[in-house]
């Protein structure tokens with residue numbers, strides 16, 4: 001990423017896309033906590049990241065943490081798909097960002113244990129993931145070892161992700 005900011009309008013367009021994701025009983029479990037670069041909030045988010053992510057996130061425009069409401073608003077019972085629904089919202093946001101020519105990069109490399117206290121997240125919310133948003137920069141400017149990661153990733157063949165009937169995939173133990 002280049003380190004350039006994104007506008008308020010661009011940011012709200014991303015969150016608008018996330019807003020329209022489907023969710024169980026329309027619970028909309030997602031809550032997005034964000035920090036823009038060069039604001040007092042930025043270090044709160046940036047300091048949660050592992051060093052490997054800080055190396056490239058220093059040039060992001062926006063850092064976001066997704067918190068997922070773990071219980072149903074309607075009855076307080078555990079909601080088994082709170083993280084699933086947040087994933088849908090994140091993917092909507094990724095697609096919107098890509099359509100706008102932005103980089104949207106998910107992150108699990110941050111301190112999950114410290115995040116609730118650092119950002120005041122109550123117990124009934126799970127910390128789902130973080131992501132960074134910015135304008136695409138020149139991969140040559142990335143630290144050594146990171147440039148390789150800019151190459152497009154493949155995926156395993158679809159047949160290795162599906163099976164008819166009972167679970168028929170390998171496990172780590174087998």
Ligand SMILES: Cc1cc2nc3c(=O)[nH]c(=O)nc-3n(C[C@H](O)[C@H](O)[C@H](O)COP(=O)(O)O)c2cc1C
Pocket residue numbers: 053105106107108109110129152153154
């Ligand atoms: C929820 C989530 C967490 C991720 N965490 C990190 C991370 O902490 N650091 C990182 O460099 N990439 C992270 N990634 C990027 C993935 O490694 C990447 O999406 C995956 O290798 C597939 O590559 P592609 O998105 O280029 O197709 C994350 C992606 C997602 C969706």
